Structures are given as structure tokens and as C-alpha cells.
Amino acid sequence: MDAPAKTPASVSPGAKNRLDDFVVTHIQQTFTAHYTANFQAWNRWFMHSWEKALRYWDWSKYAEAPQDSPIFNAEDDSMGGNGEYLPDFPNSVIVLPEVVTGDNIVLPCGLGGGLVTKGPFANMTVNLGPYGALHDTAPNLQADGLGYNPRPLKRDVGPAMNMRYANASTVRNLLQKPDIKEYRLLLEGPFNTGEIGPHGAGHYTIKPHTEAPVILNTVDKTNSTYRRQAIYPKTRHVDLDAGAYGHRTWNNEPPSPLTSLDDSIDMGYVGEGSVIRDQMSTIDGPHCYLYK
Secondary structure: OOOEOOOOOOOOOOOOEHHHHHHHHHHHOHHHHOOOOOHHHHHHHHHHHOOOOOOOOOOOOOOOOHHHOOOOOOOOOOOOOOEEEOOOOOOEEEEOOOOOOOOOEEEOOOOOEEEEOOOOOOOOEEOOOOOOEEOOEOOOOHHHHOOOOOEEOEEOOOOHHHHHHOOHHHHHHHHOOOOHHHHHHHHHOOOOOOOOHHHHHHHHHOOEOOOHHHHHHHHHHHHHHHHOOOOOOOOOOOOOOOOHHHEOOHHHOOOOOEOOOOOEEOOOOOOOOEEHHHHOOOOOOOOOOOOO
């Protein structure tokens, strides 16, 4: 956060530091890197670009009390504490952008809701977003969500989302899916059903600021574990979803071609680009790591 942004002000007037570069890339590529065939490869390269990555967050281990996990317990080596508890804080409602079809998403309230006042990120200023509106925060309409919108960091961490969508049973069911199509439908949720899956639950457990890298490292771990299983004797490093999530656009809206292993992955001003083929394995191409 002390390093200057690499994203030009002409691209994002609100990007002020290196953390913001990652937020910019995530905002700009929301509709080309989610509910698409490149999601898992894009996710892996995004995390690789987050060079000194945080330890991954085990969704299921702390599902009952994520606010007390080492990630959010306000110790010096954590990601800071929860927001101050607001007893009358209502459920959050995500108002979807006009380009997205479907109903708004209701998120149960957590155990915070107010400003983060403890831990390393106490009194932190958030520069960008939000892209979609929340109950008490209007969407940032400046420069397609990339304008400068400084405000204090708030958190409403609590167990409801993880217990519903990312508990131990869900993760086990995810790893038992018979093919990548069924795996993706559980991971991200069937479109327009209100079921957001473990990926969305991870983001929204930390609402209103979803702090993507904390979540995406766990997505990468689960993806790696799934592809190492016997279900993929020969195709685990080449199998892309050929269903609705197998295209180049969000849920194939607007209609687009199926994604190819040779399609590029653009990291904007976060880091170098890559191709999907090089992101299908954690031990080939530019990578050399395994998850326990």
C-alpha cells in the first residue's frame, strides 16, 4: 500500500497504490474472468502475480467463526480485525449492475459492519469501487467504477455465508463432482438462482469490501486438489468447461466462442500476461508449487 500504483490515471483515476492495481484488474475483468472457461487459469495467474501472496484461507476450517481466524483476528500478522459491531446493521443487498441479468443478492449480516479499527489495516482508506451498490453505499459511477472514491475500510465478517456455502461438506461435495462442469456449477453457483457457491461466499463473508486475493488463493488450492484426483487420469491439465461457463464472456452473455487453451490472460498493470495452457498445472510452465 505504500508503493505507488502502476495503473495510469487515464485508465483509473482512483488507483493510488499497488494494491489498487489488483483491484483495477479485478474490476475491469469481472465479466471476462468469471463464469467463463478461463476463470481458474486467470485466478491462478492473478494469484501468482500477487507475488508475496498471503497464506490461503481455509474456508471450511473457520466457517463457524471466520472473524476469529488468524486472517481476521487483528493480530500484527493478520489482515486486520473485523469492523466495529453495529447491532442494528441490516442485511446487505448487492444491486447487480445493469449489464448483469438476475435478481439482487441478499447477504446475511455478520458480526461487524462498522469501521476496521484494530490490526494492521486499522484506519485504512479504500480508493476504488464499489462496482455494484450496497444498502448504504452507492455504486462508483466514475470511470466505470475506477474513479477515485476514498472512504474508510469497513468489514462485516461473520459465519453465515461460509456456513451456508463454504462449509466442510460443501468443499467435500465440490471435490467429488464427476466433471469440471458440475464442479464449476457448485464452485460459482448456477447462474440466476441466488446460489453463489463457495467462491462468492468467500468474497461476501468479508463484505462490503471483498478483498479478492484473500479469497482467490483458496479457489486455486481447491482447483489444484480437484485436478490431481483420479477422475483426471489424462485430461486434468487440458479440460475446460464446455457448458455455459466455458465461453469467453460471463455466462456466455453476450454469446462468445468457447475458450481455448491458447487464449491469453491479461493482468493489466498488475504484472505480465500469460496463456491459459500455462496455468493448468501448479508444477508446469512458470509454476513450481503444491498445496498440502
